[in-house]
Amino acid sequence: MLRNFYRKLVEKLTRKYRIEIIDDITLSQSRQFALKPITVIWLSLLLFFSIIVGTASLVAFTPSVRKHIPGCLDPQVAETQKKLLDRLTMLERRVSEKDTIIKSLQLLAGVEGDSARLRMLHSLEAAREAMPAQVRPAASPSAVEPAPQPAAESANPASETPEPEPRVIIRTVPVVKASSRSPLLNLFPPLKGEKRLGFDPEKKHYGVDIVADEKAVIHAAADGFVVVSEFSDESGLMITIQSADNVLTIYKHNSRLLKQVGDYVYAGEPIAVIGNSGENTSGPHLHFELWHNGQAIDPINYIQFH
Numbered sequence: 001m002l003r004n005f006y007r008k009l010v011e012k013l014t015r016k017y018r019i020e021i022i023d024d025i026t027l028s029q030s031r032q033f034a035l036k037p038i039t040v041i042w043l044s045l046l047l048f049f050s051i052i053v054g055t056a057s058l059v060a061f062t063p064s065v066r067k068h069i070p071g072c073l074d075p076q077v078a079e080t081q082k083k084l085l086d087r088l089t090m091l092e093r094r095v096s097e098k099d100t101i102i103k104s105l106q107l108l109a110g111v112e113g114d115s116a117r118l119r120m121l122h123s124l125e126a127a128r129e130a131m132p133a134q135v136r137p138a139a140s141p142s143a144v145e146p147a148p149q150p151a152a153e154s155a156n157p158a159s160e161t162p163e164p165e166p167r168v169i170i171r172t173v174p175v176v177k178a179s180s181r182s183p184l185l186n187l188f189p190p191l192k193g194e195k196r197l198g199f200d201p202e203k204k205h206y207g208v209d210i211v212a213d214e215k216a217v218i219h220a221a222a223d224g225f226v227v228v229s230e231f232s233d234e235s236g237l238m239i240t241i242q243s244a245d246n247v248l249t250i251y252k253h254n255s256r257l258l259k260q261v262g263d264y265v266y267a268g269e270p271i272a273v274i275g276n277s278g279e280n281t282s283g284p285h286l287h288f289e290l291w292h293n294g295q296a297i298d299p300i301n302y303i304q305f306h
Contacts, residue, residue, distance in 0.1 A: 013038040100262040101227045101242075184292060184302045187221045188267040190251060191274065191286045195305060199298035206296035207250065207289035210305050214284055218272040220265040221249045221290070221303065229261050235287070236277025241265060250289040253281045 019033040059069060193212030197205065224243030228250075231237050237254040255275025265271055276284045290299040299305075 013041075097228075097230075097261045101225075103262070184247065184290070184297075186267075187249075187290075187299075187303050188219060189303050189305055190219050190221045190249070190288055191216060191305065193286070193305060195300070196285060199296075199300065201296060206291075207252075207287050208299050208305070210286045210288060211283070212274055212286070214274070215255075216274045217270045218251055218254065218274060218286055220267055220269045220271050221288075222247055222267050224249075224265065226259045226261055226263045226265060226271075229257050229259060232278065234278055234280050236279075236281065237272070237275060238278075239272055241271070246293045248289075248291040250287075250291070252287040252289075253278050253285060255284075 014036055016034050016036055019035060020029055021031040022029050191210050191212050193210045193216070195208055196211045197209040199205065199208055220241055222241065222243040224241040224247070226239060227242045228238065228240035235252040237257050238250065238252040239254065239257055239259060240248065240250045242248055251272055253275055254272040255277060256273040257271070258273070259265060259271045274284055274286055281287075288299055290297050290302065
């Protein structure tokens with residue numbers, strides 16, 4: 001049955017049909033055509049695909065037409081748009097980090113609101129209690145002060161009241177411990193190892209390069225807030241800590257960062273892992289910089305690395 005249907009279909013498609021054009025007024029035959037249905041089908045398909053190919057070619061090779069089609073952008077415009085979006089994302093991240101740094105410095109300087117300072121004190125107190133007793137920082141001698149003295153006694157002896165006992169207020173605001181001569185004399189060695197390259201400001205080498213075992217842990221040299229924790233092409237993974245007394249410590253070429261911007265760290269607390277990241281490096285090492293009052297100083301004069 002299917003064979004008969006197929007044979008009849010082929011016969012109809014290949015059968016010739018004559019098309020005559022007759023003048024309506026004179027009824028004379030002006031033109032005639034002999035066509036097959038299959039020929040009409042092939043011509044229709046050819047015309048359809050020709051329209052598609054022509055339209056696609058027009059869009060692909062004519063920028064003036066392509067830019068008016070929704071979703072079709074010029075490659076240069078698309079590349080520029082991508083770069084602008086990437087730059088906008090980076091700027092938003094930078095602004096967020098700067099806001100965090102500003103809030104951290106405000107807390108460190110004690111100029112933030114009382115509620116924010118109380119939240120910070122509670123979190124630091126909880127962290128202090130969770131630390132082992134061996135590494136828990138001792139209370140600062142200047143952190144204890146007596147409460148204000150009561151008002152003067154009245155001249156009338158009958159109205160005298162017992163003087164209340166003086167209260168002791170303990171301030172738990174974290175500070176960088178320093179001696180009476182210099183705040184830099186109590187810095188913690190960030191890494192134990194061998195010095196490969198020393199401090200040389202003339203060659204714009206504002207720190208020391210310390211070589212140690214692979215995967216060695218790097219520790220914070222002083223208490224403070226993390227103000228930079230990012231990757232750069234030259235320095236690789238780097239972290240910067242802002243401490244009290246305008247002390248700034250920088251740790252470069254790490255393989256892993258353990259702290260984020262805004263975190264508060266104590267001296268001796270792990271903050272990174274030694275690595276070989278960045279362009280200005282020739283092997284796993286720590287590039288450590290020490291800054292005081294905006295000036296780079298030689299860490300060897302204050303820290304024993306071996």
